[in-house]
Amino acid sequence: MRPFPLLLAACSLALSLSACGGKKEQKPRAVPLVEATAISRTSFTDDLEAVGTALANEQVVLSAPVTERIEALNFADGGYVRQGQVVARMSVAQEQAELAAAQAQAKQAQQQLDRIQALKARGFATAASLDQQLAIANAAKASADQSRAAIADRVVRAPFSGFVSLRTISAGAIIPAGTAIATVSDISRIKLDFTVPETRLSTIREGMPIKAVSAAWPGQPFNGTIATIDPVIDPATRAVRVRAILPNPGRRLKPGMLLTVSVLSRQRQSLAVPELSVVGDGEDRFVFVLEGRTAKRVKVDTGVRQNGLVEITGGLAAGQKVVTEGVVKLTDGATVRLAGDKAAPGAGKAG
Structure with a gap:
């Protein structure tokens, strides 16, 4: 046998099959399906967050003026007393x-x-x-x-109407001068004190609305207004003390509570896009704007984020269509199709 002619024939057959395989038709790339919406203006606010302490509208500790024996106590634990009512009578x-x-x-x-x-x-x-x-x-x-x-x-009276604290003394006891008999608190409304950094002082003023949330009532925000701004800034913390007034229906807020305060310092109308529309590249932000069925990558200036929206301060105009779904599938200049468009030829078939 002559092995060389057989080897040559086998190589020729392999090359022929390889050439046939290289001519296989490639699958055409599918046109991405996206969703788009025209951008419009939305209300945005600059919120200032702080933590405050609830105080009673009026509160006083009634104390014994002299060393004497208590003859009678005319209040119950946590009871309500009216202005001028006798709280305690001494001998x-x-x-x-x-x-x-x-x-x-x-x-x-x-x-x-x-x-x-x-x-x-x-x-x-x-x-x-x-x-x-x-x-x-x-x-x-x-x-x-x-x-x-x-x-x-020796007759101790309530200076204003309110609720008294729990009783810690009993009738018949001899108490020294200055001993606390009861604490009277007017909680018909609440004073809320919190601090604001010196750098944010220009964003607040008296009469501005606030919203406060307590851990005891997480789903029930309490609305109020700023009543007073301390004219003196603390030189140690560089912060100013602010006092707001909150109505207290149902007496749900108690003096001493810790509340999270949100000050609605500035409200404005700005262009907005959904958060998923914005893509980042380093410190820059981009969106894809539709021009016909072509997605164009446009650099934008962004502001605050609220309720799933991003404020657009520059780079876009009202009415432009921005891709909101399918952004990850796009490149600059890519052709897209929207819901309702016919699929591109071969988009869903193998070649």
């Missing part, structure tokens, strides 16, 4: 006895003064004796007034 037996003695002295001094005035009118009393008796009568009245004031101090 006044000694003061009442002193008042009775002072009143008797005052009456006697007044009677003596009346007699001397009558004698003076008839010329039987001197002016010096009249002046002396007048001073005695006035001193007796002052002593009686002092006893009345001491009795009044």
Whole structure:
């Protein structure tokens, strides 16, 4: 046998098959299907976030003015008291006895003064004796007034309407001066104090609306307004203290609560596109604008992001169509088709 002719024939057959395989027709690339929408203007706000502490509208700690025994407590734990209502009454037996003695002295001094005035009118009393008796009568009245004031101090009243704290003392106890009897809090509305950095001071003003959220009521925001801005900036923190007023229906907010505050500092109308429309390349941002059925890559300037939208501050005009779905499949100048368009020939078939 001659192996060389057989080897040559085999190589020729392999080359022929390889040539036939190289002429195989390639599958045409499918035209990407995308969604697009015309951009329009949307309302955007610059929110300032802070953390604040809730305070009562009015709050006072009622304390014992003197060391004395408690005779009666006229409030229940967490109860409501009205302005002027007696909260506690202390023992006044000694003061009442002193008042009775002072009143008797005052009456006697007044009677003596009346007699001397009558004698003076008839010329039987001197002016010096009249002046002396007048001073005695006035001193007796002052002593009686002092006893009345001491009795009044031992009756503790609510200075305004509100809710009292839990009771920590009982009737019959002897308490020293300055001991807290009850705390009265007016929580019909809440004062909310928070701090704002010095750099954001120009973005807030009195009367601006705020929204506060409490961890106790996560799904129920509380709306209010800025009432006062502290005229002094803290030199240690470079922040200013701001006070807002919040209505408190149902008394859901309690003094001491921690709330997250959002200040709606500036509202405006700007062009907006969905977040999925914007692609990033380093520090630059781009969108794909449709010109007919051609996607053109356009650089844009962006602002804030809110509710799934991105603010467009430059690079686009209202009414332009922007690709919102299928952005990842596009390149600059790519041909696209929209829902409802006929598929390109061979787009869904193998070659």
